[in-house]
Amino acid sequence: MDWYSIVKLLHILSATLWVGGGFTLMVLATLADRAGNIQGTLQAMRATGELGNRFFAPMSMLTLAFGLIMCSFWVGFSELWVLIGLAGYATTFCIGMFVFKPTADRMGAMIAR
Numbered sequence: 001m002d003w004y005s006i007v008k009l010l011h012i013l014s015a016t017l018w019v020g021g022g023f024t025l026m027v028l029a030t031l032a033d034r035a036g037n038i039q040g041t042l043q044a045m046r047a048t049g050e051l052g053n054r055f056f057a058p059m060s061m062l063t064l065a066f067g068l069i070m071c072s073f074w075v076g077f078s079e080l081w082v083l084i085g086l087a088g089y090a091t092t093f094c095i096g097m098f099v100f101k102p103t104a105d106r107m108g109a110m111i112a113r
Contacts, residue, residue, distance in 0.1 A: 004074060021055060
């Protein structure tokens, strides 16, 4: 296995954990909300706030880092799909850090009170 294949594997694993973890939390919160389980909904919100900096931010950074390393090995940064990917990453990272995290923190504080 060459270096490019190893970096690509790590890129895919970190992206799967990042996106899959967020999707799983969203499904859990939706199921709890539809069932009328307020405690389950609050637990999902609390988990989102706690995992934001500990799990989702590092996984997103690793995804970016491995993607950049992969681009430096192979296609460079001039391909359109690479630029679209970087714009998508910047958008989701900013929404997560500046919208979802503060909202989850405020809700966690309200739950604690």
